[in-house]
Amino acid sequence: MLKSTFPWLIVAVTGCVMIAAFFVPPLAEWKNEAGAWFEILAAMAFVVGGANLFAQHLKKISARRAGWGYSAVTLFSFVVTLVVGLFKVGVIGEDPNYPWAGHYQAEGSALWWLYQFAYQPLIGTMFALLAFYVASAAFRAFRAKNTEATMLLTAAFIVLLGRTYAGTWLTSAVPDDYSALTFPGMTAIILGVFNTAGQRAIMIGIALGVAATSLKVLLGVDRSYLGSDGD
Amino acid sequence: MISVMAVVLCLLTLCTRPILAQDTAAAPTDAIAPPSKLIAKDHDNDAGTAIDLEWTLSPDDQPQRKPRVVVGYQVFRSLADGMERVSLESLTPGTVKFTDRSCKYGAAYLYEVVAVGSGNRDSEPARLAQPVRAVRQWFDASRVWFGVIVLIVCGCVIGFTEIVKAGRGTHVRAIAGLKAIEEAAGRATEMGRPCLFVPGLRDMNEISTVAGINVLSHVARIAAEYDATIEVPTCRSLVMTAARETVQAAYIAAGRPEAFNDDRISYITDEQFAYVAWMTGYMVREKPAACFYMGTFFAESLILAETGNSIGAIQIAGTSQAAQLPFFVAACDYTLIGEELFAASAYLSGEPQQLGSLKGQDAGKALAAALLIAGCLLATETSLLPKTTQFAQALDYLTNSILR
Incomplete structure (x- = not known):
């Protein structure tokens, strides 16, 4: 009983406090308190996550499962980053009597170096891949297979052209009174009218979905996310 | 020769005199005119910790005068007995309002506003005649309409849930993406x-x-029934813990608790692209037959969905991030759009009390549509009949009070 009912009670009480804090100004501080408790829980869970990461990769290495080399690199990186961060390796404090008083991310420290010259380039590389994926997805999405796809292709063509100098130049002869017929004008109409209308309809649906799901969570109607009641 | 020099000196003296007189007149010795009409009142809809101040600019605060005579304003606060005088804020020239949000509830304060000139010249302060106290409001009146709308939507959700629980069935349209899970x-x-x-x-x-x-929970139960393995990499430790409990419960419900393996629900990293790197590596190596993306996604949505597409997996996605939906639509076989993600659990469970909540959401949509139509009609009337002020007032009330 306790395994799912007690967590649900915590969720319900916290949820009610958050709602009350939204409408009752003197209770606004309670909202911050609830947020602080969540941060404490998340920090404790971070230790659980770190332990899980360590255990998973150690298992993989000891069993010599496929790709165990990657696990070894991951664990090595994890330990090195943890050690240089915790012990503030290379951090020079402003007061020589208290060298540890410097910030752990201070420029020139080992952690700063790892972040700047190892982590950032890796993140940048992953993000750069997105450009190629956008191209391949666009190629597939914009094939004129049926009426809807053709309309999508046409709209995309106008918007892409309307955002470039070529689009402005191609329709530069159109008089100002008919500026809606230029590529930039049509782009503005497509984005400002059709696209915004669709986006807002989706947003209203999402907001209502959030409200209904929150209510189900508060009332305990749907407790799937809490697991079973069996202890 | 001497007489010529004397004449020149006299001329020089005569020419220099007025210039020196002008310099003396321009020297920054004049007092700066103070701001005036300082008023203070309680800040609305707060916990009694803020006071609004308003004043009239110093007559010397004129943007066209170069260099500017007034370079800013300084606000001071003291207790009613004049003790604990503190400087609160330095404000830019032309400012006529300030809200002090650092008041203690119940304390009476006096305020002063001083115009600050160049060269640290300050004007005489504009002072409050009477001390002012912040008043606590027990209800945020600016959120009345929001509260009413929340009550209507929640009331509909609870009402329809009870109706469906009482045995009156409800029709739920088929959602292709959820039917494809099996x-x-x-x-x-x-x-x-x-x-x-x-x-x-x-x-x-x-x-x-x-x-x-x-x-x-539902996907894991179906996977357990089919004896398929399910892998749940998470990028938050709390999500990992919740997912483990959920999947274990699903395996127990499917009658196959021994098949549950908590190693398959693991924490990867909190970092967005490191998480994506792990996932794409896993997809390419293990080639999962089905990929489900359900939750909040950002730039990684397309990287994940395109990688899944390249390995030929059946892909079903649902997200509350409207900006990511086009990417999922382009790369996945099925996409849950908008509220479909939130309706999925009710749809898959088939439980009457959950299905009733969907009906409640529909009532909320009807309310949103009614407000949209009313707004469109009022805006149209306002533009067609600009002299009829009632429509403009109604439109203003709708947009700035009801929908604020």
Whole structure:
């Protein structure tokens, strides 16, 4: 009983406090308190996550499962980053009597170096891949297979052209009174009218979905996310 | 010669005199005119910790005068007995309002506003005649209409839930993406490959993550029934803990508790692109037969969905991030759009009390549509009949009071 009912009670009480804090100004501080408790829980869970990461990769290495080399690199990186961060390796404090008083991310420290010259380039590389994926997805999405796809292709063509100098130049002869017929004008109409209308309809649906799901969570109607009641 | 020099000196003296006189007149010795008409009143809809100040500019605060005579304003506060005088804020020239949000509830304060000139010249202060206290409001009146709308929507959800629980059935339209979950799990079993479930990037305090975990419960149960393995890499430790509990409960409900393996629900990293790197590596190596993306996604949505597409997996996605929906639509077989992600758990469970909540959402949509139509009509009338002020007032009330 306790395994799912007690967590649900915590969720319900916290949820009610958050709602009350939204409408009752003197209770606004309670909202911050609830947020602080969540941060404490998340920090404790971070230790659980770190332990899980360590255990998973150690298992993989000891069993010599496929790709165990990657696990070894991951664990090595994890330990090195943890050690240089915790012990503030290379951090020079402003007061020589208290060298540890410097910030752990201070420029020139080992952690700063790892972040700047190892982590950032890796993140940048992953993000750069997105450009190629956008191209391949666009190629597939914009094939004129049926009426809807053709309309999508046409709209995309106008918007892409309307955002470039070529689009402005191609329709530069159109008089100002008919500026809606230029590529930039049509782009503005497509984005400002059709696209915004669709986006807002989706947003209203999402907001209502959030409200209904929150209510189900508060009332305990749907407790799937809490697991079973069996202890 | 001497007489010529004397004449020149006299001329020089005569020419220099007025210049020196002008310099003396321009020297910054004049007092700066103070700001005036300082008034203070309680800040609305707060916990009694803020006071609004308003004053009239110093006559010397004129932007066209170069260099500017007044370079700013300084606000001071003291207790009613004149003790604890503190400087609160330095404001730019031309400022006529300031809200002091650092008041103690119940304390009476006196305020002074001083115009600050160049060269540290300050004007005489504009003072409050009477001390002022912040007043506590027990209800935020600016949120009345929001409260009314929330009550209507929640009332509809609870009302329809009770109606459906009482045995009056409800029709729920088929959602292709959710019907395909069983097909995807069956395909994974046939191919002897795992199902991959990605619960998004956010933590358990995000309602779309909770919705995603609710869907995971049903996906895991179907996977358990089909004897398919399910892999849930998470990028938040709390999500990992919740997902483990959920999947274990699903395996128990499916009558196969021994098949549950908590190693398959693991924490990867909190970092967005490091998480993506792990996932794409896993997809390419293990080639899961079915990929589910349910939760909050950002730039990584397309990288994940395109990688899944390239390995030929059946892909079903749902997110509350409207900006990511086009990417999922382009790369996935099925996409849950908008509220469908939040409806998924109710749809899959088939429980009457959950299905009733969908009907309540429909009532909310009807209310939103009614407000939209009313707004469109009022805006049209206002533009067609600009002299009729009632329409403009109604439109203003709708947009700035009801929908604020």
